[in-house]
Amino acid sequence: MLIENRFLKFLFHLAMWGVIGFIAIPILTVMVMSVNTAASMRFPPSGITLDWYERYFSSGRWMEATFTSLQIGSLTALFTTALATLAAYALSRGTFQGKDIAYILLITPLVVPTMVLAIAFYFFYSSLQMTGNIFAVVLGHTIITFPIVLVTISASLQGVSENLELASRSLGASRLMTFFRIVLPLMVPGMVSGALFSFLLSFDELLIPLFLGGVGIVTLPTQIWSTLHFNYDQTISAVSTVIIVIMAFLLIIAQTVNRGAAKKRGGK
Amino acid sequence: MKQFLRRSPELWLIMPVFMFMAVFYAYPLLNMLAGSFEGDEGGFTLAEYRAIFDSDLYLRVFLRSLEISFWVTLISLLISYPFAYFAVYSKYTLLLFGVVAMSMWLGIIIRSYGWMGVLGDGGVLNYFIGFLTEDTSTWLYNRSAVVIGMVHILMPYMVLPLFAVMRSIPDNVLMASKSLGARNFYTFLKIYVPLSMPGILAGCLLVFIQSIGFYVTPALIGGRSEVMIAQLIELQVRDLLNWPFASALAATLLVITAVSLLICSRFVPLKLLWGGR
Numbered sequence: 001m002l003i004e005n006r007f008l009k010f011l012f013h014l015a016m017w018g019v020i021g022f023i024a025i026p027i028l029t030v031m032v033m034s035v036n037t038a039a040s041m042r043f044p045p046s047g048i049t050l051d052w053y054e055r056y057f058s059s060g061r062w063m064e065a066t067f068t069s070l071q072i073g074s075l076t077a078l079f080t081t082a083l084a085t086l087a088a089y090a091l092s093r094g095t096f097q098g099k100d101i102a103y104i105l106l107i108t109p110l111v112v113p114t115m116v117l118a119i120a121f122y123f124f125y126s127s128l129q130m131t132g133n134i135f136a137v138v139l140g141h142t143i144i145t146f147p148i149v150l151v152t153i154s155a156s157l158q159g160v161s162e163n164l165e166l167a168s169r170s171l172g173a174s175r176l177m178t179f180f181r182i183v184l185p186l187m188v189p190g191m192v193s194g195a196l197f198s199f200l201l202s203f204d205e206l207l208i209p210l211f212l213g214g215v216g217i218v219t220l221p222t223q224i225w226s227t228l229h230f231n232y233d234q235t236i237s238a239v240s241t242v243i244i245v246i247m248a249f250l251l252i253i254a255q256t257v258n259r260g261a262a263k264k265r266g267g268k
Numbered sequence: 269m270k271q272f273l274r275r276s277p278e279l280w281l282i283m284p285v286f287m288f289m290a291v292f293y294a295y296p297l298l299n300m301l302a303g304s305f306e307g308d309e310g311g312f313t314l315a316e317y318r319a320i321f322d323s324d325l326y327l328r329v330f331l332r333s334l335e336i337s338f339w340v341t342l343i344s345l346l347i348s349y350p351f352a353y354f355a356v357y358s359k360y361t362l363l364l365f366g367v368v369a370m371s372m373w374l375g376i377i378i379r380s381y382g383w384m385g386v387l388g389d390g391g392v393l394n395y396f397i398g399f400l401t402e403d404t405s406t407w408l409y410n411r412s413a414v415v416i417g418m419v420h421i422l423m424p425y426m427v428l429p430l431f432a433v434m435r436s437i438p439d440n441v442l443m444a445s446k447s448l449g450a451r452n453f454y455t456f457l458k459i460y461v462p463l464s465m466p467g468i469l470a471g472c473l474l475v476f477i478q479s480i481g482f483y484v485t486p487a488l489i490g491g492r493s494e495v496m497i498a499q500l501i502e503l504q505v506r507d508l509l510n511w512p513f514a515s516a517l518a519a520t521l522l523v524i525t526a527v528s529l530l531i532c533s534r535f536v537p538l539k540l541l542w543g544g545r
Contacts (some may be wrong), residue, residue: 002455016351019347019445020367021380023371024418027371027378033385041390057329060477087285090279090285094279111526113525114483117297119501119502119505120299120518122298123511123515174279200373204373206376206483219426226376228488235367247375248370251369
C-alpha cells in the first residue's frame with residue numbers, strides 16, 4: 001500500500017467501504033420497501049407486512065410473467081450454450097485461417113446497443129409476422145447473450161490441456177470419441193456457468209420482449225415496466241427481492257462450479 | 269473448399285454458428301441500415317440523415333447523450349480506480365470483488381428502480397437530510413439522478429478490468445521505486461498509474477460505449493428533459509411509427525459506438541476488454 005499516514009489510510013478505507021455502501025443501497029432499499037405497509041416508496045417503513053409477497057404469488061398475471069421469463073431464459077440458455085460450445089471449441093482447436101476475425105465478428109453483439117438490435121429484430125420479425133412469438137424473443141436473446149457465453153466457455157477451454165486430446169488420439173480414439181469422452185466433460189463447468197450467465201441476462205432484459213413480445217408475451221421485466229408506468233405499488237419491490245435472492249443464489253452456484261473445476265484441473 | 273474442410277474439420281462446427289448469426293443477427297441489422305437510406309418510393313436518399321443533422325432538437329439529444337456518457341465514464345473511473353486499488357491490496361479481496369461482480373448481474377431495472385426509493389420524495393436520502401434541514405426536495409428526474417443511476421450500473425465494467433490489471437502489477441516494481449528514493453505519491457503517479465493504463469482505457473471504453481445507448485435508467489429516473497438517443501429511437505418506432513428515421517438514428521448511434529471502439533483499440537488490446545483476466 002502506498003498510503004502510509006495512518007489518518008489518511010483510515011479515511012481512505014472509510015471511503016472505500018462507502019463505495020460498497022453505494023453499491024448496496026438501492027438493492028437494500030428495494031428489499032426494505034418490499035415489507036413496507038405503504039404502497040409508495042416511503043422511508044422509514046410505516047409498518048411491516050408480507051402483503052406484497054402474497055399479492056405477487058397470488059396474482060395470475062405476475063405468475064404468468066414469471067413463468068414466461070423462466071421459459072425464455074431456459075430456452076435462451078440452451079440455444080446459446082449449444083452454439084457457443086461449438087464456436088468456442090472450433091476457435092480454440094481449429095487451425096483454419098481468419099480465426100481472430102471470426103472471434104471478433106462473433107462477439108460484436110456485445111457492443112451493438114440493445115436498442116439498435118431490438119428495433120432491427122422488430123423490423124425483421126414484423127416482416128415475417130412473427131412478433132408475439134416466444135421464439136422471436138428467444139432468438140433475440142440468443143444473439144444478445146451469445147458473446148458472454150462464448151467468452152466464458154473459451155476461457156474455460158484454455159484451461160484444458162491439449163495434451164489430453166493428443167493422448168486420447170494416440171491411444172486410438174477417433175476425433176469424435178475424443179470430443180465426447182474427453183473434451184466435452186472437461187468443458188461442462190464452463191458450459192454451466194455460461195448457461196447461467198445467459199439465463200441471468202435474458203431474465204433481466206427488457207427491450208427485446210418489449211418490442212418482439214407483441215401483446216401476448218409478457219415477461220417479468222416488461223410486467224415490471226408496465227406496472228411502474230401504470231398501476232404502481234410495492235408488489236414490484238417484492239418481485240424484485242425474490243429475483244435478487246434467486247439471482248444471487250445462481251451466481252454463487254456458477255462461482256462454486258467454476259472453482260471446483262479449476263481445483264480438479266490442478267488449480268488455475 | 270472440400271480440401272479446406274478436410275484440413276480443418278473444426279470448420280464444420282463453426283459453420284452452423286455463422287449461418288445462425290448471419291440469418292438472425294447480421295441480416296436484420298444490415299436490412300435496417302439499408303432501410304435508413306431508402307426513400308418513400310424506393311431508391312437511395314440521405315433525407316433521413318439530413319433530418320437528424322438539420323434539426324437542433326435531434327442534435328441536442330445526441331450531444332446530451334455524449335455529455336451524460338462522458339460524466340458517467342469519468343465518475344465511474346474516479347470511484348473505481350481507488351476502489352480497485354483498495355480491493356487488490358485488501359484482506360477482503362474476495363468479498364469486495366464478489367460484491368462488485370455480483371451487483372453486475374442483479375438486474376438493470378431493479379437497480380434503477382431501487383434508486384427511485386433512495387432519491388425519491390419520501391426516499392432514504394431525504395430521510396437523512398431531514399435530520400439536518402427541513403428543506404427536502406426530490407432528487408429524481410434530472411441529470412444527476414441519471415448519472416448516479418448509470419454509474420451504479422456500469423461501474424463494475426470499470427472495476428473488473430482495473431482489478432485485472434492492478435493484480436498483475438508486481439510489488440517489486442513499487443519497492444524498487446521506493447528504494448531508489450521516490451516518494452509514495454511520485455511512485456504512484458509515475459509508476460503505478462502508467463502500469464495500470466490499459467485497465468483505465470479498457471474500463472473507460474466499456475463504460476462509454478454502453479452508456480451512450482442506455483435506455484432503462486434515463487427512461488425511468490431521467491424525466492422529460494433528459495431524453496437520450498435510445499429513448500428517441502423508441503419514440504420514433506413505437507409512437508410515431510417512423511421506421512426509416514428510427515433506422516437512421518440507430519445507424520448514427522452505431523457509428524458513434526464503432527468510432528469510439530476503433531479509437532480505443534489503437535491504444536488498448538481489445539482482448540483485455542472481454543475475458544482478459
